[in-house]
Amino acid sequence: MTFNELIKLCKPLDVSGPEPEKLGPLTQDSREVGEDSVFIAVKGFEVDGHMFIENAISKGASVVICEDSYYSDEDVCIIEVADTRSLVGPLAQAFEGYPARELKIIGITGTNGKTTVATLTWQLLMEMGGARPSLLGTVAKRIDDKVLDSLLTTADPIELARDMRSMVDANSTHLVMEVSSHAIDQKRTAGFDFSVGAFTNLSHDHLDYHESWQEYAKTKKKLFDGLNEDAWAVINQDDEQGKFMALDCPAQIIDFSFKKPITYDCKVISNSSEGLKLEIEGVEFESPLVGTFNAYNVAEAIFICKALGYEFTTIARALANAKGAAGRLERVESEHPEKQPTVLVDYAHTPDALENVLSTLSDLKTEKQKLHVIFGCGGDRDKTKRPKMAEVAEKFADIITVTSDNPRSEDPEEIIDQIVLGFNADTEVSRISVRKEAIEHAIAQADEHTMILIAGKGHETYQEIKGKRHDFDDRKVALEALKKRNHNSKTGEVA
Incomplete structure (x- = not known):
């Protein structure tokens, strides 16, 4: 990528400062800026990259691409354009050779x-x-x-x-x-x-x-x-x-x-x-x-x-050899499946997706089987779907446990409060906010005629709580609970 090629792609409104001797990698994250980097400031959904222009220059950026007259610097080339967001994709392809x-x-x-x-x-x-x-x-x-x-x-x-x-x-x-x-x-x-x-x-x-x-x-x-x-x-x-x-x-x-x-x-x-x-x-x-x-x-x-x-x-x-994606109606099986409940993990985290999965399992279960669903809703996301998830669970499941999903910055109990508003007053619902405890309790209490669906996280191997991701995998937690249940059944212990 030459400087002339960069200018041609940018179609700038204005260019100021010296022409750089060298063009390093393109980045829109000021934390990744190094010597001779080209920093493009993009207005994000939550953060405006223009706030970090000075930081990018201090770390060695040779070119800054920004909107309007946000910044000028005698020692750095500033390229002003109409819309950095529309430009970053074409520039990224050009820097990598299309x-x-x-x-x-x-x-x-x-x-x-x-x-x-x-x-x-x-x-x-x-x-x-x-x-x-x-x-x-x-x-x-x-x-x-x-x-x-x-x-x-x-x-x-x-x-x-x-x-x-x-x-x-x-x-x-x-x-x-x-x-x-x-x-x-x-x-x-x-x-x-x-x-x-x-x-x-x-x-x-x-x-x-x-x-x-x-x-x-x-x-x-x-x-x-x-x-x-x-x-x-x-x-x-x-x-x-x-x-x-x-x-x-x-x-x-x-x-x-x-x-x-x-x-x-x-x-x-x-x-x-x-x-x-x-x-x-x-x-x-x-x-x-x-x-x-x-x-x-x-x-x-x-x-x-x-x-x-x-x-x-x-x-x-x-x-026939295409098995689909992990965490999509994925069955969790222990080494000794006899007299164990059927446990399935699925990513369903919208009302429509949950209905698709629950209606399928409701149709496939035997006359003796009961369908137990464990689900929650993510924090800092669309709150209007929370009671709708409850309505779907109530429609198809015989047993319901409401727990946390990825609460993020929200209080898990408050999320559950909003979910349970969607249930009828006489519907029996268990609420266990700690997801690990909810899964363990459901598996410990189940018999071989229970089909358990753990919904919402599927393939994910973390749980996001208060801005931090903690190791958590529904499949691993369920497998350990099945092993413990199997051990207890052999020893006669009560879980």
Whole structure:
């Protein structure tokens, strides 16, 4: 990257100060600034990067890119632009040598199912051959044979560009990524094009950020409005927002439905605890995933691969080995499962997602089984969904325990107070605010005819309390509780 190339990309309103002798790495975090760094000040949702310009200069930044006349310095090049947020993505790609141009990028958006669809798509591409896919999402980053922790559903543009460079250097040909509404609104995906955009569904979530349902939907639609004519859009038309997402979309569209005749109509042939069997265009697809909501996730992944040029018969052969994402209806099994309750962990943290999972388990349980749900709600997030979660739990579960999720800065007891407002007065509910105790108590009291769903955190390996992340994994806590229960049953001890 030369200084002239930088100026050309920035299209500045004004440039002051000396031309730098050297351009170091691009960063929007002043804590990462080093000698000759290019610091771009971005107005964030909570923090304005312009507040840290002096700090960046003191640490050695050779160029500062900012908005308006925030700063001037005789010793540092100051580039003033109209909108730094729109610029950071294209700049990040340029600094890394435009790695996105060497990848087919598949972006998956929606409220629920993003992680499952992305993981299934990645697994299918791995299984079918002809591609070397990487994966970016909520659970993990997968670059070649490396698995890295993922802190955000969609990373910031600079991290994205660096990840893409690592993928290209590892000979990846495809990138499958989840795209959150926050990322779209904050233009984290600016600077590169998607080969395929996929829409799963839209339900109650993130209204603390978007303020209204309409704004939430409009934000999701921006992904499809931004596709080019050579790209594909895969749209679930059984969701009421499907038509809106497809409206005026310039890409080639694959519509699918399980309820009505459309471009591709899908059928569920069977849905049991053993998995799903679907039929599309006369081809049968078998998946180990269960539940109607997963039928949509499986179909979405199938059609993404179809858009990429794979035949249905090839996809069908690969699907049996695609297991989906960790922490999505993941069963926790001890070494001695006899006379133990069935324990499942799922990421469901919205009313719609919880209903999908609970309704599935309610249909699959035997006559003797009782369904026990353990759930909470995250702090510092949309409070209006809290009583709605209670209504869903009450509708499907036989036994209910309300606990904490990631309380963040809020008091866990106050969050639970707001959840329980959604229950009928005569509904029996246990409230145990310490999540570990809630899980242990439920498993200790259960018998072999109990199915326990631990909802809300899924794959997460931490619990966020008062600004700190503490090691916590629902699956590990549940497994230890099952082991203890099994030990107590053999020794005759009472848990």
